[in-house]
Amino acid sequence: MNGWLALIAVGGAALVALIVVASVVSVRRERRRREGLRGWAARYGWTYVERPKTDWADRLPGRNRRGLSLVLSGVLDGYPVSVADYEYTETSTSTTSR
Incomplete structure (x- = not known):
């Protein structure tokens, strides 16, 4: 039973880490997209x-x-x-x- 508990804990921690990484990647991608749009707008007036x-x-x-x-x-x-x-x-x- 103790092995299952450890496996569940590791799986839960991995899931939380995956969610955090996905969130960070998403925020950075959106920031780059907006910077690109801002640059395009400045370039074309x-x-x-x-x-x-x-x-x-x-x-x-x-x-x-x-x-x-x-x-x-x-x-x-x-x-x-x-x-x-x-x-x-x-x-x-x-x-x-x-």
């Missing part, structure tokens, strides 16, 4: 804004203002353009019970 305050986010699916994480804005062929990074979670409910 666009603006880069993180967590912008906008009213048009209410018209997006999910109506999640906090889902708008960044906006790139500039001019393309004479027209003002904004490109946003937006996410929301779709939920559903059921009124039937079984």
Whole structure:
């Protein structure tokens, strides 16, 4: 029984370590992605804004203002353009019970 307990403890520790490493890798990858977007915006004369305050986010699916994480804005062929990074979670409910 003692061997099983040790095996479970080692497995749990390995799982926690894997989760921590995956989280660190994810954060670093997102940071590099944002730095790349910021550099692209500067190179092409666009603006880069993180967590912008906008009213048009209410018209997006999910109506999640906090889902708008960044906006790139500039001019393309004479027209003002904004490109946003937006996410929301779709939920559903059921009124039937079984």
